Amino acid sequence: MGEHTPMSEDQAAELQKVLDRQRQAFAADPAPSLAVRRGRLDRLRRVVLDHREALTAALDEDFGGRSVEESATVDLLPALTGIRHARRHLRRWMRPCRRWPHPLMQPASAQVVHQPLGVVGIMVPWNYPVYLALSPLTGALAAGNRVLLKLSELTPAANAVLGSVIRQAFSAEEVAVVEGGESVSRAFAALPFDHLLFTGSTAVGRQVMAAAAAHLTPVTLELGGKSPAVVDQDADLEAAAGRIAYGKLLNAGQTCIAPDYVLCAPDRRDALVDALRRAALRLYPDPLRNPDYAAVITPRHRARLEALLNDAREQGAELVPMAEAVENAPESGRMPPWLVLDAPASARVLEEEIFGPVLPVVTVADLEQALAYITARPRPLALYYFGHDRRRQQQVLDGSHSGGVCINDTVLHVAQDNLPFGGVGASGMGRYHGFEGFRTFSNEKAVLRKGRWNSARLVEPPYGRRIHRWVQRLMVR
Numbered sequence: 001m002g003e004h005t006p007m008s009e010d011q012a013a014e015l016q017k018v019l020d021r022q023r024q025a026f027a028a029d030p031a032p033s034l035a036v037r038r039g040r041l042d043r044l045r046r047v048v049l050d051h052r053e054a055l056t057a058a059l060d061e062d063f064g065g066r067s068v069e070e071s072a073t074v075d076l077l078p079a080l081t082g083i084r085h086a087r088r089h090l091r092r093w094m095r096p097c098r099r100w101p102h103p104l105m106q107p108a109s110a111q112v113v114h115q116p117l118g119v120v121g122i123m124v125p126w127n128y129p130v131y132l133a134l135s136p137l138t139g140a141l142a143a144g145n146r147v148l149l150k151l152s153e154l155t156p157a158a159n160a161v162l163g164s165v166i167r168q169a170f171s172a173e174e175v176a177v178v179e180g181g182e183s184v185s186r187a188f189a190a191l192p193f194d195h196l197l198f199t200g201s202t203a204v205g206r207q208v209m210a211a212a213a214a215h216l217t218p219v220t221l222e223l224g225g226k227s228p229a230v231v232d233q234d235a236d237l238e239a240a241a242g243r244i245a246y247g248k249l250l251n252a253g254q255t256c257i258a259p260d261y262v263l264c265a266p267d268r269r270d271a272l273v274d275a276l277r278r279a280a281l282r283l284y285p286d287p288l289r290n291p292d293y294a295a296v297i298t299p300r301h302r303a304r305l306e307a308l309l310n311d312a313r314e315q316g317a318e319l320v321p322m323a324e325a326v327e328n329a330p331e332s333g334r335m336p337p338w339l340v341l342d343a344p345a346s347a348r349v350l351e352e353e354i355f356g357p358v359l360p361v362v363t364v365a366d367l368e369q370a371l372a373y374i375t376a377r378p379r380p381l382a383l384y385y386f387g388h389d390r391r392r393q394q395q396v397l398d399g400s401h402s403g404g405v406c407i408n409d410t411v412l413h414v415a416q417d418n419l420p421f422g423g424v425g426a427s428g429m430g431r432y433h434g435f436e437g438f439r440t441f442s443n444e445k446a447v448l449r450k451g452r453w454n455s456a457r458l459v460e461p462p463y464g465r466r467i468h469r470w471v472q473r474l475m476v477r
Helices: 009-028 034-050 052-063 068-094 131-142 156-169 182-189 202-213 237-253 266-283 299-314 367-375 390-399 434-440 455-459 465-476
Strands: 097-099 108-116 119-123 146-150 175-178 195-199 219-222 228-231 261-264 318-321 338-341 358-363 382-386 404-407 442-450
Touching: 009 119, 009 146, 009 175, 009 182, 034 052, 034 068, 034 131, 034 156, 052 068, 052 156, 068 131, 068 237, 068 434, 119 131, 119 182, 131 146, 131 195, 131 434, 146 182, 156 175, 182 202, 195 202, 202 219, 228 237, 228 367, 237 266, 237 358, 237 382, 261 266, 261 367, 266 318, 266 338, 266 358, 299 318, 299 338, 299 358, 367 390, 382 390, 390 404, 434 442
Parallel strands: 119 146, 119 195, 146 175, 195 219, 228 261, 228 382, 261 358, 338 358, 382 404
Antiparallel strands: 097 108, 108 442, 318 338
């Protein structure tokens, strides 16, 4: 969110005007009914389905090469299943949750009511611009809010279609779309939202949180980090390599929960490297010309990835291609996938989030060393463990912190609608998806109801010896 061109006063005023209109509309209907909320979700699902071909074509254009099938699978399908899941369970989510009052409070009733927050801001990244717009939008609408969506400047074609989709489904007082570069993003993050959700890098997440702090705006930060994959001694190497290669090369590695590096024992490394290469070639034969394999979003992003490889090579690492004929790259944005072996700890590929088709393999003596390696670093967004011993699986769950975990798989936990999604520590804060998304965008209001006779009168002043003895007995029970 570094500043380039300052945002004009007119642009800032227009953003505030959109927010004010949504606040006024929310004030006129602060508790939307189940029917209203379902109607909004139905409209969203219908227009996305109607424009699915235009959306996948726009994503292909923005990336300079992204398969229609991959975009349908990873951007549109999870967004649509999330809408359907929210609609199906919304009645139950909206019911007040009964709690039991303390005996001293009786007679009374207690409950938690999920109340809409008001106006929610959502900052959308470029790597999955449809899914990462519609998924939080679904939670915010299910919770009864109005929403401003800030779309990434790196996906103009998808933005044009998505903006048209939103405008067909909603009035600007329900959902509004904002576009623009870094100066607009900075102004957007500084608006006095009732909640702000940001998906992106840890560095920018810090800036977003700082901007939101001026208004004490609560934030959900979906960041990233270096998500490890641990291949234990009893793991099936072919199966593990297949799932790691899939998770890593999906969208050419431009996925916040992609495996960022692999940990394995020295005696298994060479066999695992061979298995990873076979898996990559099976998934994406001739990746530089393969339409199923996504391009890197911009030349600047590709140059950063090549700089990571050059830095590793200069520090003595071995670079192993995961594809054939890597020197014959056509003039396209596709980048061949690479394995990095024997990289020193100071190599940038082991310090920075990679976010591309580069996968370091690091050797550790055993599972204890693997866990020590992981816990010595910032907490990742995801952790992937391959092994079938239940006790060792539990050892990994107990001995590590991460936003989410897959055992014997990668990345698929993000598409599980009834699991929360989010980070921990440097990889983010807060949760959404499914019921957790509904809760994130709601105020969980505590309600205590008393009747005509109120037991609290028994402990009102003036105090005497009887109350003193009674309170002392209660304190030691």
